[in-house]
Amino acid sequence: MRGAVLYGPRDVRVEERPDPTIIEPTDAIIRLPATCVCGSDLWPYRGIEPISAPTPMGHEYVGVVEEVGSAVKNIKPGQFVVGSFFASDNTCPICQAGYQSRCVHAELMGEIGTQAQFARIPLADGTLVATPDIPPDDLIPSLLAASDVLGAGWFGAVAAEAGPGKTVAVVGDGAVGLLAVLAAKQLGAERIIAMSRHEPRQRLAREFGATDIVTERGDEGVARIKDMTDRLGAHSVVEAVGTQESMMQAIRSTRPGGHVGYVGVSHGVELPGEELFFAEVHLLGGPAPVRRFLPNLIDLIWNRKITPGKVFDLELPLEQAAEGYRAMDERRAIKTLLKC
Ligand SMILES: [Zn+2]
Numbered sequence: 001m002r003g004a005v006l007y008g009p010r011d012v013r014v015e016e017r018p019d020p021t022i023i024e025p026t027d028a029i030i031r032l033p034a035t036c037v038c039g040s041d042l043w044p045y046r047g048i049e050p051i052s053a054p055t056p057m058g059h060e061y062v063g064v065v066e067e068v069g070s071a072v073k074n075i076k077p078g079q080f081v082v083g084s085f086f087a088s089d090n091t092c093p094i095c096q097a098g099y100q101s102r103c104v105h106a107e108l109m110g111e112i113g114t115q116a117q118f119a120r121i122p123l124a125d126g127t128l129v130a131t132p133d134i135p136p137d138d139l140i141p142s143l144l145a146a147s148d149v150l151g152a153g154w155f156g157a158v159a160a161e162a163g164p165g166k167t168v169a170v171v172g173d174g175a176v177g178l179l180a181v182l183a184a185k186q187l188g189a190e191r192i193i194a195m196s197r198h199e200p201r202q203r204l205a206r207e208f209g210a211t212d213i214v215t216e217r218g219d220e221g222v223a224r225i226k227d228m229t230d231r232l233g234a235h236s237v238v239e240a241v242g243t244q245e246s247m248m249q250a251i252r253s254t255r256p257g258g259h260v261g262y263v264g265v266s267h268g269v270e271l272p273g274e275e276l277f278f279a280e281v282h283l284l285g286g287p288a289p290v291r292r293f294l295p296n297l298i299d300l301i302w303n304r305k306i307t308p309g310k311v312f313d314l315e316l317p318l319e320q321a322a323e324g325y326r327a328m329d330e331r332r333a334i335k336t337l338l339k340c
Contacts, residue, residue, distance in 0.1 A: 001016070001017055001020075001117040001118050002015070002017070002116065002117055003015070003115060003117065003318075004058060004113070004115035004116065005017070005054050005055065005056050005057065006051060006054065006055045009045070009046060009047030010045060010329070013322065014318060014320075014321050014322070017056060017113075020120035021120070022067060024069060024071075024122060025069040025070045025072070026069055026072060026122065026123050026124060027068070027072070027120050027124060028065050028066075028068045028069065028072060028120075028124035028128065029065070029066045029068075029120055030061065030062075030063035030064060030065055030081060030118065030119055031063050031064050031066050031118055032061055032116065032117060032340045033062070033063060033064075033140055033339070033340060034062070034141070034144060034337055034338060034340055035058055035060065035114055035115045035144070035338050036060050036312065036335060036338060037057075037115070037336040038058075038149065038175075039174045039176065040265050041058070042329055043265065044057075045325050045329060046329065048267065056115070056116070057113055058110070058113050058116065059112075059113075059114055059148065060085060060114060060144060060148045060149075061083060061109065061119055061147055062082045062083075062140065062143045062144050062147060063081065063118075063119070064078065064079070064080055064134070065077050065081055065124075066118070069124070072124045072125055073125055074125045075124045075128050079131075080134050081121075081131070082128070082129050082131065082143050082144075082147055083109075083128045083129070083291075084109075084127065084288075084289075084290035085108070085110065085147065085148045085290065086103065086106045086107070086108060086109065086289075086290075086291075087105075087106065087107040087108075087109060087121060087122040087123045087127040088103035088105065088123060088291055089105045090103070090125070090127070090291060095126070095291075098289055099292075100126075100290075100291035101290070102287070102289070103126075107122045107123070109121075115321060115338060116340070117318070117340045127291065129291075129295055129298060131298055139301060139302070139309075141312045142301045142306070142309035143309075144309070144337065145175070145179065145312070146298060146301060148288075149175040149179050149311060149335065150182075150183075150308040151289075151290030151294065152263045153178070153180035153182065153183050153238070153240065153263070154183040154288070154297065155261065155263055155288035155290070155293065156176065156180045156238035156262070156263040156285070157180050157183035157189075157238055158183070158187070158293075159238075159259065159260075159261030159262075159263075159284040159285055160236035160260060160261035161235070161259040161261075162187045162188075162238075163187050163188050163236075164188040164189070164190065165190050166189045166191075166234075166236050167189070167191040167193065167228075167229055167235050167236070168189040168191070168192050168193065168234060168236040168238065169195060169214075169234040169236070169237045169250075170192070170195060170205075170210075170237075170238045171195050171221075171237065171238065171240060171241060171249050171250045172195070172264060173202075173205065174240060174241070174334065174335075177195075177196075177238065177241075178201065178205055178311055178334070179208070180238040180261075181194050181205050181208040181210050182209060182306060184209065184236070184238070185208060186209075186300070186305075189236070191212065192209055192211050192212070193211070193212045193213070193225065193234065194212070194214070195214045195215075195216075195217065196214075197215040197217070198331070200313070200334075204310060204311070204334070208310075212228065214228075217245070217249060218245055219252075221249050221253070222249055225253040232255040233253055233254050233255035233258060234253055234254055234255065235254075235255060235259070236254075236259050237250045237253050237258070237260050237261070238250070238260075238261045238262075238263065239260060239261070239262035239285070240264045241264040242262075242264030242265045242266050242267050243267060243269065244268060244270065246264060247262060247269045251271075251275075251279050251283075254279070254281045256279070257280060257281070258281050258282070259281065259283075260281055260282065260283050260285070262283065262285030263285055263286075263288055265287075311335045312334075312335050313333050313335065314327050314328075314332075314333035314334075314335070314336045314337070315336075315338075316337075316339070317338065317339050318338045318339060318340050321338055324336030324338055
């Protein structure tokens with residue numbers, strides 16, 4: 001099969017990789033109609049997360065089940081399925097509590113590399129959710145978004161306790177931040193402030209439900225949020241970047257007693273204890289337990305209540321994955337879809 005492999009900083013190649021096979025009896029093999037590049041793939045792409053050997057890339061996926069292992073009971077060949085970037089058994093106490101991304105048997109799909117024509121999905125019964133039928137082509141981008149960026153934005157909004165009567169601020173205008181705006185809207189938030197300085201992303205944020213745009217960042221961004229909220233700060237703030245600046249911007253934009261949902265993959269963030277102590281805010285974040293939300297997200301997409309696939313503003317054949325990465329690295333694209 002063809003698949004994307006990272007050789008070093010800014011060196012992505014599409015090459016022949018071995019077809020995946022059933023290794024564990026709980027595995028499934030899927031054929032992907034399309035795959036995509038994640039903002040978090042840019043960390044190794046830029047060399048910020050160094051790699052020691054050529055590395056298959058990708059952790060987002062949807063597809064048709066080709067084959068299942070002997071212990072797979074619920075997932076069947078021929079079904080169209082969506083799964084999360086963490087495989088999970090969905091039965092252990094951590095999964096049962098809704099934190100499938102930290103399942104005691106969790107396996108990171110990034111180690112499998114789903115920017116490819118086929119993928120092996122571990123713990124298929126726990127990980128995969130089947131759609132009601134084979135989806136029409138126009139739903140595939142939205143279902144693919146559910147695999148990670150929609151689920152992550154949704155978790156950020158849920159962790160920030162976005163809901164009726166709440167003012168929600170979103171730090172970060174990548175796909176996850178934009179979809180946190182969509183999630184906040186779906187969860188009934190009253191006012192949704194997208195923090196973005198890029199005009200096309202502001203437009204999409206408004207389409208997804210943002211009521212206000214703040215272009216300032218850092219302390220100036222915090223001051224703007226305070227100005228808009230009677231000096232109190234937002235009830236709910238989603239952090240969708242993962243840097244020191246964005247995390248502090250999120251915490252400082254939140255009112256005492258408010259909630260921060262942080263879903264940007266943390267890189268070098270250190271929280272000052274004394275400031276945290278007196279901020280008196282709730283903090284919840286981490287790798288999103290996308291599996292918790294998938295049945296609801298699939299239902300919303302299937303019934304055309306939401307169109308998260310709009311975050312894909314560049315579509316290329318898998319063979320041109322390198323250009324897909326480049327466009328995102330240079331912020332020419334929000335998110336790249338790769339047709340397999
Ligand atoms: Zn589990």
